[in-house]
Amino acid sequence: MTTFLRPGDRVLLTGDSITDWGRDRDQPDSPWGLGHGYAGIVAALAGARRPDLDLTFHNRGIGGDTTRMLRERWQPDALDLEPTVVSILVGVNDTWRRFDSGAVTSVEEYEGHYRAILQATRERLDPRFVLVEPFVLPVPPVQPAWREDLNPRIHVVRRLAAEYDAALVPADGLFAAAAARTPPERWAFDGVHPTAAGHGLLAEAWLAAVGLSA
Template identity: 85%
Template sequence: MTTTFLRPGDRVLLTGDSITDWGRDREQPDSPWGLGHGYAGIVAALAGARRPDLGLTFHNRGVGGDTARMLRERWQTDALDLEPTVVSVFVGVNDTWRRFDSGAVTSTAEFEEHYRAVLDVTRERLDPRFVLVEPFALPVPPVHEGWRADLDPRIHVVRRLAAEVGAVLVPADGLFAAAAARTSPERWAFDGVHPTPAGHGLLAEAWLDAVGLPAA
């Protein structure tokens, strides 16, 4: 078998905001229903189908509405206590969204502080491998032109942190922009942020490609 980023027996944690959450069962978080029906569930399904020999275990701890600060506040219970060997983080768009829908401003520096703290404590305690997914937004209401000036610096933070910790980077912003240019933004994210079923499939394929588990 081809060598991948993933290793036999890995415990993979996928966490972030509603895009990761996407219908997961909080009452049975570690059951098959606990993975939800978005990209996290698709990743687990396809990874298991493509490499059953790896014996991977997946956990979904996405929480809708989370900002980087909120993710940090629940990190002990929803990440460290699980002792994952692979940690996938997808957060950032709500740090932008809250600026425009409720006036709750999180500076880029604050965003980086919270994100970096999560990575640092995880490296110190567990030393896992990381997958960092860029936040993205497409021009579908409520997303408007002003979002880019706020979101783009956060995307650059994620890219920089990925390089610093040696993480696999999933370049979701460019991926969704390119897909939208081929068809329409609504095809991939019905409100510019939350993926359609096709968008979740696109994201899952990109995640699997990034870690070296592409389709045959």
């Protein structure tokens, strides 16, 4: 069975707290280094469904990261690991910091940081990319203005996914559809950070994007 993944792939999942999610930063490449969010679920299910691929997973998410912060640590936390697959979920903090501390990252700056990350990685390693849309749900502290700020960033990710031939995880629409069936708090308890069910939903979408659905 053909998938986006290949035998022996080294998969890096990175971004902000949604990826970080309880990982042991002191032992990043131990069994505890994947955390207990979607990154850990992805590694567990991918390994169970395709043990023949002999995949290695790394989690380098850091809570609170914006695209600028991710770019600043990209060398040690990404390039030095020499991954063959790079998965990125970042953007909600670029929006959040505007509303809680007045630190504005324009959409142009967001795209510039994101593009620089992708281009540097392509030139150095030429990996396959998985880009995950940032998302929010209407649960406080999220307000309608957040959506107006985040939507253009989601479109940036979609555009970059097409440009860099990446697998796209359509997380924003996925969570919106789930929240139309049940209260949004079932999926993200504060509109940003997923519940256990939300992490499961995101992990299944990630696996579907790379051809490893159940």
